[in-house]
Amino acid sequence: MVQEYKLLFAGGMGVGKTTAISAVSEIPPVSTDVANSDREAFDKELTTVTLDYGRITLPSGDRLRLYGIPGQQRFSFMWAMLEHGAMGMVLLADASRPDPFVELDIFLKAFSKLLRTGRAVLGVGRLSKRRGALDKYVAKLARRKIKIPVFSVDVRKKKDVLLLLDALFTQIEVLEEAYRSGEPSGKAAQSTSPAGDLANNPASDHANDKEPAKDGEASEKVAASASLADDLASGKEPPKGGVFPGKTVQSTNETTV
Amino acid sequence: MKPLSKIQATALQLRLNHCCARVPEIRLILLATVDGFQQVVAGSQRADAELPEKFAAIASSMMALGEAAGKEVGSKKRLEAVVLDLTDLRVILRMVGGGKQQFVLATVADRKVSLGVLLKIVYENARLLEEALC
Ligand SMILES: Nc1nc2c(ncn2[C@@H]2O[C@H](COP(=O)(O)OP(=O)(O)O)[C@@H](O)[C@H]2O)c(=O)[nH]1
Numbered sequence: 032m033v034q035e036y037k038l039l040f041a042g043g044m045g046v047g048k049t050t051a052i053s054a055v056s057e058i059p060p061v062s063t064d065v066a067n068s069d070r071e072a073f074d075k076e077l078t079t080v081t082l083d084y085g086r087i088t089l090p091s092g093d094r095l096r097l098y099g100i101p102g103q104q105r106f107s108f109m110w111a112m113l114e115h116g117a118m119g120m121v122l123l124a125d126a127s128r129p130d131p132f133v134e135l136d137i138f139l140k141a142f143s144k145l146l147r148t149g150r151a152v153l154g155v156g157r158l159s160k161r162r163g164a165l166d167k168y169v170a171k172l173a174r175r176k177i178k179i180p181v182f183s184v185d186v187r188k189k190k191d192v193l194l195l196l197d198a199l200f201t202q203i204e205v206l207e208e209a210y211r212s213g214e215p216s217g218k219a220a221q222s223t224s225p226a227g228d229l230a231n232n233p234a235s236d237h238a239n240d241k242e243p244a245k246d247g248e249a250s251e252k253v254a255a256s257a258s259l260a261d262d263l264a265s266g267k268e269p270p271k272g273g274v275f276p277g278k279t280v281q282s283t284n285e286t287t288v
Numbered sequence: 289m290k291p292l293s294k295i296q297a298t299a300l301q302l303r304l305n306h307c308c309a310r311v312p313e314i315r316l317i318l319l320a321t322v323d324g325f326q327q328v329v330a331g332s333q334r335a336d337a338e339l340p341e342k343f344a345a346i347a348s349s350m351m352a353l354g355e356a357a358g359k360e361v362g363s364k365k366r367l368e369a370v371v372l373d374l375t376d377l378r379v380i381l382r383m384v385g386g387g388k389q390q391f392v393l394a395t396v397a398d399r400k401v402s403l404g405v406l407l408k409i410v411y412e413n414a415r416l417l418e419e420a421l422c
């Protein structure tokens with residue numbers, strides 16, 4: 032049976048939620064962007080005031096519904112509405128902001144319930160090439176007791192957004208497996224999620240680089256995460272067992288950590 | 289997006305105050321930017337500490353969602369208004385202006401005022417606001 036899964040794209044104004052969804056959506060995304068009158072908050076022409084909506088059909092026929100939130104806090108009334116029923120979340124941050132962590136913190140708090148289940152990934156855009164630049168983000172998440180993979184990305188590139196989605200599915204799969212086998216999933220996320228590896232390996236801050244990372248192990252781990260991108264490109268079936276394990280818990284209220 | 293000038297804001301404020309005084313069933317008239325910042329507010333509910341600010345954001349969201357819905361069902365023209373028919377209240381959101389000065393005019397009224405009369409008031413206000421914007 033074809034399944035539908037709802038995924039949320041969150042993060043502050045200008046981090047690239049709308050850009051990310053339009054990079055991967057197979058339909059012209061539903062956009063609610065209007066003229067931005069707050070150029071001080073972020074200097075861009077348009078801003079999202081309700082939602083973004085896009086869709087991806089997987090080779091299995093399952094569908095991903097991608098919802099983007101409006102990033103400004105005055106639209107926070109939309110956040111809970113959009114979060115409802117989301118299976119996972121792609122959280123985005125913009126490292127070039129004057130204080131990216133203060134902004135990130137708003138979303139870590141607002142979506143803490145979903146984030147603490149581990150069904151999420153963090154993509155950091157415009158990150159400096161300095162080795163270990165991602166570490167601060169990993170530490171920030173750890174302080175908030177959130178264990179999710181962190182990547183350096185440029186969401187204007189389809190392959191980077193697919194990488195985030197693939198990491199998210201892997202993360203969900205690990206959690207589901209742990210859930211089924213009765214293991215405390217928090218422990219599973221800790222031991223098997225890519226987060227730890229990436230965090231401990233600055234060489235993986237490479238998604239923005241043209242050249243793949245030199246470090247063999249790190250690049251391999253990221254390359255392995257590109258399977259969804261490959262599947263979508265080649266139209267072949269997702270990895271054995273499916274990208275989504277059998278019956279995925281769709282309620283965000285289910286806390287497994 | 290060009291913000292309202294002081295003179296424009298004052299003219300609009302007078303106009304909206306006058307309208308609320310004339311039709312006491314109108315609780316709130318609010319002019320917001322299309323991205324949800326309140327510009328001018330009139331009516332008894334304006335005194336509510338947070339309502340106008342929050343409602344400005346909600347009004348812009350609903351307007352944009354209305355526009356997206358219209359596009360989805362094949363409308364080729366711009367959205368003029370969104371009507372919320374609550375059992376005790378009516379809310380009409382009307383797009384005002386264009387180009388670099390586009391706003392959402394939100395009007396909240398008791399249901400004692402018929403929909404036809406309320407629409408007439410809203411469209412008349414929109415016309416006068418557009419004149420003031422020129
Ligand atoms: N230079 C640069 N620009 C980016 C990067 N990621 C996103 N952008 C740009 O940043 C803007 C993000 O805008 P948007 O998608 O509307 O952000 P939203 O508010 O999160 O929906 C767009 O103009 C993107 O092209 C990046 O990694 N580098």
Ligand SMILES: [Mg+2]
Nearest residue numbers: 048049078079
């Ligand atoms: Mg957006």
